[in-house]
Amino acid sequence: MNVSYGKLMMWFFLLSDTFTFSALLITYGLVRSAHPVFVGDVETFIFSQTYWPIPEKVFESVPFFEGLHAPLVFVGIMTFVLIMSSVTMVLAVEAGQRMDRKAVEKWMLWTILGGATFLSCQAWEWAHFIHGAHAGDAVAEGTKFFGANLRMNQYGPPDFADFFFFITGFHGFHVFSGVLLNFLIFYNTVTGVYDRRGHYEMVEKVGLYWHFVDLVWVFVFTFFYLV
Amino acid sequence: MAHSEETYVTVIPPDKERIKKLWTVALILLVITILEFTVAFTIPHEMHNLRVWTFILMTIVKAAYIVGEFMHLRHESKVLIWSILIPMTFVVWMLVAFVYEGMAIADVR
Numbered sequence: 269m270n271v272s273y274g275k276l277m278m279w280f281f282l283l284s285d286t287f288t289f290s291a292l293l294i295t296y297g298l299v300r301s302a303h304p305v306f307v308g309d310v311e312t313f314i315f316s317q318t319y320w321p322i323p324e325k326v327f328e329s330v331p332f333f334e335g336l337h338a339p340l341v342f343v344g345i346m347t348f349v350l351i352m353s354s355v356t357m358v359l360a361v362e363a364g365q366r367m368d369r370k371a372v373e374k375w376m377l378w379t380i381l382g383g384a385t386f387l388s389c390q391a392w393e394w395a396h397f398i399h400g401a402h403a404g405d406a407v408a409e410g411t412k413f414f415g416a417n418l419r420m421n422q423y424g425p426p427d428f429a430d431f432f433f434f435i436t437g438f439h440g441f442h443v444f445s446g447v448l449l450n451f452l453i454f455y456n457t458v459t460g461v462y463d464r465r466g467h468y469e470m471v472e473k474v475g476l477y478w479h480f481v482d483l484v485w486v487f488v489f490t491f492f493y494l495v
Numbered sequence: 496m497a498h499s500e501e502t503y504v505t506v507i508p509p510d511k512e513r514i515k516k517l518w519t520v521a522l523i524l525l526v527i528t529i530l531e532f533t534v535a536f537t538i539p540h541e542m543h544n545l546r547v548w549t550f551i552l553m554t555i556v557k558a559a560y561i562v563g564e565f566m567h568l569r570h571e572s573k574v575l576i577w578s579i580l581i582p583m584t585f586v587v588w589m590l591v592a593f594v595y596e597g598m599a600i601a602d603v604r
Contacts, residue, residue, distance in 0.1 A: 270572050283579060290586045294593045301597030302604070310540045324535065340535065347528055355521040358565045362514065366507040463504045479565045483558055490554040494535050495547055 278473045282480045289484050296431045321424035323493050331392050343493050346389045353382025354482040361475040364468025376454040383447040390440050439484055446481045449474045520564045527553050
């Protein structure tokens with residue numbers, strides 16, 4: 269079959285991980301389509317418990333710019349960061365195939381930096397989502413509730429925040445373990461483990477995992493933030 | 496250390512063509528992402544189905560580039576390609592069935 273055992277097993281692991289993420293995203297699809305949608309002009313949209321929120325109305329904040337309405341800009345930056353770190357990963361894989369230790373070190377460092385940046389952005393986004401701000405009117409009349417937890421949130425039905433936490437959380441956990449694996453690969457490269465071994469296949473295997481993390485984000489970005 | 500074994504590795508010079516191709520794929524991914532933003536703010540929310548299908552189409556193109564080029568699947572053996580792609584039919588089936596079910600639940604409510 270001309271594929272090494274390790275790479276083949278990584279592919280099958282990623283296939284099983286695909287099913288896990290698909291299950292999460294498809295359940296989200298079911299629950300969301302079972303909820304009523306907001307009818308009317310988008311400009312007049314307000315948060316309510318009775319219908320599913322329009323994502324671009326929820327995710328419109330950018331750090332350091334309090335009060336600015338910049339729908340989907342921050343999540344766009346996060347997407348850009350993750351795609352770029354996927355590019356640097358593929359360049360590390362390419363350098364590894366040429367046994368170029370210095371280049372692998374350089375590109376792995378950029379990849380780790382990209383992953384860490386993404387995680388930091390997500391930490392901010394979660395903190396902002398949880399604390400909430402401004403119009404906390406989605407709960408019962410006469411009361412106000414700011415932010416979100418698993419039972420209640422200011423943006424819409426409880427399921428909305430639940431899926432946000434579970435889907436982006438599970439993806440964020442993958443990014444976190446990906447950064448750890450990337451660091452391990454970087455460490456082994458620096459200490460010359462792969463030079464002594466005679467090949468850099470570990471970089472390729474962890475590279476597959478890292479691209480998969482990027483791939484999942486492409487779907488999360490579309491189905492959670494854009495649609 | 497006098498007795499440690501030094502490993503000598505011959506570094507193969509980079510293949511400019513291949514690296515250029517990787518950056519082209521990166522550029523395509525970025526352009527599609529920018530297009531997604533454009534669609535999000537130009538096609539009005541009233542045209543819900545058009546929006547959704549455009550997003551799905553662009554997502555599939557992006558996924559194909561990531562899996563095919565970055566993960567190198569397009570250049571692997573046929574058996575591997577099919578053993579990854581065929582199980583995906585289950586995902587599509589599940590997606591269609593569940594979203595359909597969700598809309599039915601919305602009708603009953």
